[in-house]
Amino acid sequence: MASAPSRRAAGRPPLSELYPPIEPYETGMLDVGDGNSVYWEVCGNPAGKPALVVHGGPGSGCGTAVRRFFDPDRYRVVLFDQRGCGRSTPHAADPATDMRHNTTWHLIADMERLREHLGIDRWLLHGGSWGSTLLLAYAEQHPRRVSEIVIASVTTTRRSETEWLYRGVGRYFPEQWERFLAGAPGTPRDGDIVGAYARLMEHPDAAVRGKATADWCAWEDAVLSGETNGAANPYGDRPSAARLALVRICSHYFSHGVWLEEGALLRDADRLAGIPGVLVHGRLDMGGPLRTAWELARAWPDAKLITVEGAGHLGTEATRAHVLDALDAFAG
Numbered sequence: 001m002a003s004a005p006s007r008r009a010a011g012r013p014p015l016s017e018l019y020p021p022i023e024p025y026e027t028g029m030l031d032v033g034d035g036n037s038v039y040w041e042v043c044g045n046p047a048g049k050p051a052l053v054v055h056g057g058p059g060s061g062c063g064t065a066v067r068r069f070f071d072p073d074r075y076r077v078v079l080f081d082q083r084g085c086g087r088s089t090p091h092a093a094d095p096a097t098d099m100r101h102n103t104t105w106h107l108i109a110d111m112e113r114l115r116e117h118l119g120i121d122r123w124l125l126h127g128g129s130w131g132s133t134l135l136l137a138y139a140e141q142h143p144r145r146v147s148e149i150v151i152a153s154v155t156t157t158r159r160s161e162t163e164w165l166y167r168g169v170g171r172y173f174p175e176q177w178e179r180f181l182a183g184a185p186g187t188p189r190d191g192d193i194v195g196a197y198a199r200l201m202e203h204p205d206a207a208v209r210g211k212a213t214a215d216w217c218a219w220e221d222a223v224l225s226g227e228t229n230g231a232a233n234p235y236g237d238r239p240s241a242a243r244l245a246l247v248r249i250c251s252h253y254f255s256h257g258v259w260l261e262e263g264a265l266l267r268d269a270d271r272l273a274g275i276p277g278v279l280v281h282g283r284l285d286m287g288g289p290l291r292t293a294w295e296l297a298r299a300w301p302d303a304k305l306i307t308v309e310g311a312g313h314l315g316t317e318a319t320r321a322h323v324l325d326a327l328d329a330f331a332g
Helices: 065-069 104-117 130-141 159-166 174-182 193-200 206-228 240-255 291-299 317-331
Strands: 026-033 036-044 049-054 075-080 123-128 146-152 277-282 303-308
Touching: 026 104, 036 104, 049 104, 049 130, 049 317, 065 075, 065 317, 075 104, 104 130, 123 130, 123 317, 130 146, 146 317, 159 193, 174 206, 193 206, 193 240, 206 240, 277 291, 277 317, 291 303, 303 317
Parallel strands: 049 075, 049 123, 123 146, 146 277, 277 303
Antiparallel strands: 026 036, 036 075
């Protein structure tokens, strides 16, 4: 794939500078069945190039800052809250919400239903972390509906990747990992710690669910602590209901191997043939090591891997610059 033209050379803002804030011109709630309604919004130019933002987590909900990565004159940007989080209903923070109908395959079907609802033929997909897993799974199921893909922080959420995030990386944070393990009493050191937390999040006692949520978020923040320098807790600082939903959904998905065969997304990457992609990944990503992005780039010849030196999972200004540059290039 040819390198993208520079925004600076084109007389636009510097590479790392986001576009001005914008608000949605259309929003709605889409009935996706099983008693679920998914929140969606559209920003930018109604006649622009369609693009779908696939948020991370799972269970984080879509934010507002990502709107600013897209040229509002050239893109029609669609954002949505995946089942059980954000403004979608019912919310996973409510213990009465049935999680049986919240799986990777349900989310893929929701994305396709949203595309049809909005009358879009093909769209660019953008996301990172869990969002990259979901959009890759969607693209491999519906390749003719995808024009391009831009990912920051690549994951495929294999069980081996989950094992690294919730156990392996503990070698760098031994004290914090011991506290994380202690938060799931009775779990052996080599046991299924993610499954144990998933069971705690279904406990009838709100205090038990609350403590499990706090312990899970403390671990996630520890893994990211080298990037935030202690100035913020990306997980722990979220509102209470958002944290409860996030941990319940994360532990639910990861304890089930996100309902994908181990390595399936890499195995079936040939289905992405002909779809241009840009993969941006930090060399120092503690939660999601670079190897997964490297393996995906090898399996998907139409993808270009950009390794950002000194960047981690949250990225840096250089990460942001590469994502902006790719989205500008694909805008046409």
